[in-house]
Amino acid sequence: SAQETTIKLTLGWKTQGSDAAFFYAKDNGYFKEEGLNVVIDQGEGSGATVTRIMSGAYDAGFGDVNAIIQNASTKPQDAPVMVYQIWNQPPFAIVTKKTSGINTIKDFEGRTLGGAQGTPTTRLLPVFAQKNKLEGEKIKISNMAPNLQEPMLIKGDIDAALVFNITSYFNLVLNRQDPDKDYKWFSFGDYGLDLYSNGLMVSRKLIASNPKAVAGLVRAVNKGMIAVAKDQNAGMKAALNYDNLINVDVEKRRLQYSFDKLIVSAEMKEIGVGDVKDDRMTRAIGIIVEGYQLARAPAASEIFSREFLPPRAERELKYTAN
Amino acid sequence: MTASDIRQKAWSAALIVLFFVAWELFCVMTGMSDLVLPRPSEVFVTLYQKFPLLWPHILQTLATTMIGFVLGVGLGVVLGAVIGVSKTAYDTAYPLLVGFSSIPKVAVVPIFVLWFGSGSVPAVLTALSICFFPIVVNIATGLATTEPELEDVLKALGASKLDILWNVGLPRTMPFFFASLKVAISYAFVGAVLSETVASNRGIGNVMMTASSNFNVPLVFAGLFVLAGLGVALYVIFSLIEGRVTGWATRKNDLIAT
Amino acid sequence: MTASDIRQKAWSAALIVLFFVAWELFCVMTGMSDLVLPRPSEVFVTLYQKFPLLWPHILQTLATTMIGFVLGVGLGVVLGAVIGVSKTAYDTAYPLLVGFSSIPKVAVVPIFVLWFGSGSVPAVLTALSICFFPIVVNIATGLATTEPELEDVLKALGASKLDILWNVGLPRTMPFFFASLKVAISYAFVGAVLSETVASNRGIGNVMMTASSNFNVPLVFAGLFVLAGLGVALYVIFSLIEGRVTGWATRKNDLIAT
Amino acid sequence: MLASGLHALLAMMRMQPDSEFSGAPVPAAAVPVAIELSDASVTFGRGDRAVPALSKTTLRIADGEFVALVGPSGCGKSTILRLASGLVQPTTGVVIVGGREVAARALRVGMAFQNPTMLPWMTIERNIMLPLKIVEPFRSQFRKLRKTEFRDKANALLEQVGLKGFGSRYPWQLSGGMLQRANLCRALIHEPRMLLLDEPFGALDQFTREELWSILQELWMTHRATVLLVTHDLREAAFLASRICVMSARPGRIVDDSPVTFSRPRTVAMTFEPDFVALNQKLRTFIVDARSAPAEGA
Amino acid sequence: MLASGLHALLAMMRMQPDSEFSGAPVPAAAVPVAIELSDASVTFGRGDRAVPALSKTTLRIADGEFVALVGPSGCGKSTILRLASGLVQPTTGVVIVGGREVAARALRVGMAFQNPTMLPWMTIERNIMLPLKIVEPFRSQFRKLRKTEFRDKANALLEQVGLKGFGSRYPWQLSGGMLQRANLCRALIHEPRMLLLDEPFGALDQFTREELWSILQELWMTHRATVLLVTHDLREAAFLASRICVMSARPGRIVDDSPVTFSRPRTVAMTFEPDFVALNQKLRTFIVDARSAPAEGA
Numbered sequence A: 001s002a003q004e005t006t007i008k009l010t011l012g013w014k015t016q017g018s019d020a021a022f023f024y025a026k027d028n029g030y031f032k033e034e035g036l037n038v039v040i041d042q043g044e045g046s047g048a049t050v051t052r053i054m055s056g057a058y059d060a061g062f063g064d065v066n067a068i069i070q071n072a073s074t075k076p077q078d079a080p081v082m083v084y085q086i087w088n089q090p091p092f093a094i095v096t097k098k099t100s101g102i103n104t105i106k107d108f109e110g111r112t113l114g115g116a117q118g119t120p121t122t123r124l125l126p127v128f129a130q131k132n133k134l135e136g137e138k139i140k141i142s143n144m145a146p147n148l149q150e151p152m153l154i155k156g157d158i159d160a161a162l163v164f165n166i167t168s169y170f171n172l173v174l175n176r177q178d179p180d181k182d183y184k185w186f187s188f189g190d191y192g193l194d195l196y197s198n199g200l201m202v203s204r205k206l207i208a209s210n211p212k213a214v215a216g217l218v219r220a221v222n223k224g225m226i227a228v229a230k231d232q233n234a235g236m237k238a239a240l241n242y243d244n245l246i247n248v249d250v251e252k253r254r255l256q257y258s259f260d261k262l263i264v265s266a267e268m269k270e271i272g273v274g275d276v277k278d279d280r281m282t283r284a285i286g287i288i289v290e291g292y293q294l295a296r297a298p299a300a301s302e303i304f305s306r307e308f309l310p311p312r313a314e315r316e317l318k319y320t321a322n
Numbered sequence B, C: 001m002t003a004s005d006i007r008q009k010a011w012s013a014a015l016i017v018l019f020f021v022a023w024e025l026f027c028v029m030t031g032m033s034d035l036v037l038p039r040p041s042e043v044f045v046t047l048y049q050k051f052p053l054l055w056p057h058i059l060q061t062l063a064t065t066m067i068g069f070v071l072g073v074g075l076g077v078v079l080g081a082v083i084g085v086s087k088t089a090y091d092t093a094y095p096l097l098v099g100f101s102s103i104p105k106v107a108v109v110p111i112f113v114l115w116f117g118s119g120s121v122p123a124v125l126t127a128l129s130i131c132f133f134p135i136v137v138n139i140a141t142g143l144a145t146t147e148p149e150l151e152d153v154l155k156a157l158g159a160s161k162l163d164i165l166w167n168v169g170l171p172r173t174m175p176f177f178f179a180s181l182k183v184a185i186s187y188a189f190v191g192a193v194l195s196e197t198v199a200s201n202r203g204i205g206n207v208m209m210t211a212s213s214n215f216n217v218p219l220v221f222a223g224l225f226v227l228a229g230l231g232v233a234l235y236v237i238f239s240l241i242e243g244r245v246t247g248w249a250t251r252k253n254d255l256i257a258t
Numbered sequence D, E: 001m002l003a004s005g006l007h008a009l010l011a012m013m014r015m016q017p018d019s020e021f022s023g024a025p026v027p028a029a030a031v032p033v034a035i036e037l038s039d040a041s042v043t044f045g046r047g048d049r050a051v052p053a054l055s056k057t058t059l060r061i062a063d064g065e066f067v068a069l070v071g072p073s074g075c076g077k078s079t080i081l082r083l084a085s086g087l088v089q090p091t092t093g094v095v096i097v098g099g100r101e102v103a104a105r106a107l108r109v110g111m112a113f114q115n116p117t118m119l120p121w122m123t124i125e126r127n128i129m130l131p132l133k134i135v136e137p138f139r140s141q142f143r144k145l146r147k148t149e150f151r152d153k154a155n156a157l158l159e160q161v162g163l164k165g166f167g168s169r170y171p172w173q174l175s176g177g178m179l180q181r182a183n184l185c186r187a188l189i190h191e192p193r194m195l196l197l198d199e200p201f202g203a204l205d206q207f208t209r210e211e212l213w214s215i216l217q218e219l220w221m222t223h224r225a226t227v228l229l230v231t232h233d234l235r236e237a238a239f240l241a242s243r244i245c246v247m248s249a250r251p252g253r254i255v256d257d258s259p260v261t262f263s264r265p266r267t268v269a270m271t272f273e274p275d276f277v278a279l280n281q282k283l284r285t286f287i288v289d290a291r292s293a294p295a296e297g298a
């Protein structure tokens, strides 16, 4: 293992249950088998994963494909490439209290929505409004840090919050709320914004200099995904091993939530975990280009590379909650 | 004298320009990505182009910072005077204050936001809470180290503690008060911007947050330059006041007879 | 004297305890949610329970902070001495430094991360870059306001500038140097923690960030208490050194003959 | 100016300005005591580091007396002045000034420190006006009059000590002797009831000094403030004082206390007369004795 | 101690210690000039705020001379000393010390300031040892000897001026006169070639003062440093100096420059002899004239 390649990998955020596949792969030596020494660091946001990779500080990361699209528009040579699409459903959603009187998306007009600046949910609101024929200028946005959204929503300072469902759902849980009973969720995916979201991305430099390592990395993560889908408890053990400060109960639920809502879908069952459908990706790029008013629409092939994916048969994910 | 003064200033200005030139060269030579450290020329261009857009945000940040700063100075002077004069206050308040200022204010901003709503109030409070400590420390130290000989002049007249504080302690402390203002004003900006990045719809902090999520690093740096510029501008104003107020303490420079 | 000293300290300790009691009561009476502001008792319990978990993080943060602080003090003293002695340095460096410290250091951390990777190095650098400015300012002001009469004593002996700096300027500046240390150490903690929240897998900052994204507010506050505690502990150490070094400046308190 | 301020002052004082004063010490029973040290001793520091500065000393100065204090360097003269002004508390014994135990506010005190400490951030003029800013009844009028009457008062005093036009200077722009004269002005400006002068003429040449003697004597003869003057110049003591106390070496005690009976106003010429020279001579011997007491550091 | 340091010192000096010295001023041609002011004037500040402190002054002091400078308060005596020590640059004219134009390092200088400024963070002992820390050849040995030989040296000097045991005190724990004596020690400790003394005995009583006169005279007679002494005491000037310069009022000039020819060693008794009194008398008249020059502030 003197020839081990070191790969610096950044997560999308602080340690979360939904990252379990990476920890599991590491703990079970999947990376080693591929001749890789993967160093996993916590992240500062799934968008920032892209910057971290572009700046050269990291070789790979778990981050948002939409941030790649944004950057690929202006800096096609520097933007990272998605090599393994993990979440094939968008987590972008608007959450509101059932008591707020908002029953349809039309009711957002005249209300104040809390949003964290620059997050896709916030940024795509105008497209959301336009696609659903809402009067966008009637929806007011109040900017705030992500972890203030739920408290402000609970307190009633805002009428709804522009969130990632996987984050917000558990934030509400942690704020001793019942996110299913008392809250209403409007998922962007259901309203014409059928986007992809987080996955494993790598730098162009790594692809150019060491494609074998990339393939190995994807293979290892894929094995981790499939294993964790079978046994979340083992996944959580690996996560706890990485960071002993996590709240295992909540994070395990988060892991399961990610499979339920973001990973396991009709499309995944069809094409296997990690892959994307090019036409859907192209549509998604169109939405992002529109939403962010990008100068250039990158091709789907600039964003996602199928080249490193293991064969379809190896990407058969069977999710069983336990 | 005036000629040499101008030469002096020109020399300093040249050195400052040199700093930016060095930075530019460094970026060009290392092929630094503008996502990490943009070239100053790029930043200035962005600043120039976006200035009309930035202007209301600058005003907003300047206003909240100044309010927080003024309140912070007031609080700092009062606390500093109390700590400098009373041993009990020294032993009690100092540890609490040191403890409080060892806390990153980012952790406190959400509390302010939940209590006072997002916007200007938390920004003012954050600026205040971050900037008053250097003032407390310098006022307290200045008072504690005032030469007893100077105080005796007033004590012999039967002056009250307040008289002594007012006529000896505070004037004697002025040079260090102004020194702490330089620190405080910088930190006040940091505080206000910090709060704006957490929860606000206006202000440089908000702009920088948006710019950074758009990967528009030159605009982030334009924001930083604006902050630095505002800090320097206020520093210059304080320097002018300082020159008038604390001339006695820097008299050394006058003594050269030519 | 010793008896009254102990009474004094006891009194101060009582006041500090009172502060926490008041906080506790405030939370209980207003029915404050522990998601916003936990009761101190809750925080202490959390701190106690999680202490074994926190310990390695505490060591990490303490280590990076101390390294950054020591480097910051070194840099601050050197820069302060240069600025305090040279007019050109004053005019050049001061604006740049004020500008630099008006910039929120959060914006600088990513640059450090790029160059040095995530972890301890950016934390050290951030602590350094946030804590040296108060020292620069106080050293420079102390030197600039040194009484020319004291310097004349050495000048008349034909002493070099360095001799004067070493034998008059710096000792005279000591009280204000120690004052700035109190500010600097607090800010060094803030800097290190800041960097840890952005880019590190260890340290109190990381713990607090994790806790805060889990809405484990008592744990966030436990982190804050640890920081405050560390700040105070270092403050106490400096105070002891200060007492020995700057006794001459606070001689006022000795003069009471009893 | 000094004359102009007189009327107000006289109204406040019990004494008639022109009483035919003999120069003899005022008997303690007849006149209220202004300063009283009873067995007062002062030790600085504690434990090992204790420095006895003044042995048990008893000294009683009547209202309106002019007492000179002489003695070897370091014997505790300045310490006695600091006791009288309340700047130092006695380690043992009692100090009563103006009938009250804590001196500070008991009497309107004017003090000229041995080392002329001017506040460096104020011009000489403002330094001199400081007592007017602090002490009633001037204090309440200070804001109103500081640009007019009070400033004139300060400048008139400055002129009297030969510092006309130096009011707008800063302390560090004055020579040693000039500072000392300004220091004297500050002690006098608020027409104090008690004047504590610590070698007020030490840094002055003989002639300036003699001029100021006469001014001080005149002032005292009109205002009759209680004066305690520390000096190293025996001629000065004999010229000015109505009573001279001689102190022994450190830690000091008062070893001699004698009246000076020359008639007032005294003149410089008188200091060359045999009686005067004889008094000086006598004092010299006392001091020679006083110095012989061993003076060692702790 | 002073005697013990002598041998080393003498080796460095050109003069024989026991040359039968007459007390007459050394002719300028015979001996090298130590201090030379040529038309030197000093004005502080600029423009409107300019204060002339010293008129164009020419003064030449030979190596090994003992010159006293007397004159009214504020006439520029301290300014001349500051010129000689290089602390002040002349506004016009030239000041040459030890053959070089910038005085500071030209000669080994010992200076006693008028206001005894001790560094407050150092004990008296360390304050006194300061010149040894700065000035060669002591400097290079300072680390080695500061706890032994140099400290003994300081304490021996302290004992000589009557401050035995006060070495470990801090400046603010000393009385005015004690500080002044410590100040004198600091001026002497590094066996300077040029001694600038600004009223070194002002705060001392007559007897201590006279004792120190004798010590200083003895020192000078052995070491033959160039001494420039500022004093207000004409007896002191006549006792110590081999030449007395009288200055006029501010801005000063030298109006008289006369040798003092009494034989050495002089004694206190001699100061009462008619010749001595006559010299004093003569100086008095000069000063009276000098003072009459109008002295007004800017």
Ligand SMILES: Nc1ncnc2c1ncn2[C@@H]1O[C@H](COP(=O)(O)OP(=O)(O)OP(=O)(O)O)[C@@H](O)[C@H]1O
Pocket (backbone or CB within 6 Å): C255, D044, D045, D051, D052, D053, D054, D072, D073, D074, D075, D076, D077, D078, D079, D080, D114, D250, E172, E173, E174, E175, E176, E177, E178, E203
């Ligand atoms: N703050 C202090 N701490 C310790 N010792 C002190 C302090 N002030 C004065 N002393 C000591 O007290 C003694 C008396 O001092 P004081 O100033 O009264 O003398 P003095 O008679 O005025 O002498 P001089 O004529 O030299 O001014 C001195 O030996 C001095 O060392």
Ligand SMILES: Nc1ncnc2c1ncn2[C@@H]1O[C@H](COP(=O)(O)OP(=O)(O)OP(=O)(O)O)[C@@H](O)[C@H]1O
Pocket (backbone or CB within 6 Å): B255, D172, D173, D174, D175, D176, D177, D178, D203, E044, E045, E051, E052, E053, E054, E072, E073, E074, E075, E076, E077, E078, E079, E080, E114, E250
């Ligand atoms: N730093 C300064 N700035 C302005 N003026 C000054 C300064 N130093 C001295 N002077 C002025 O220069 C003149 C001469 O001062 P100097 O100290 O030489 O007098 P001196 O002869 O030593 O007097 P004294 O006997 O009172 O000490 C004085 O009028 C003084 O006001």
Ligand SMILES: [Mg+2]
Pocket (backbone or CB within 6 Å): D077, D078, D079, D114, D198, E175, E176, E177
């Ligand atoms: Mg005294």
Ligand SMILES: [Mg+2]
Pocket (backbone or CB within 6 Å): D175, D176, D177, E077, E078, E079, E114, E198
């Ligand atoms: Mg002088």
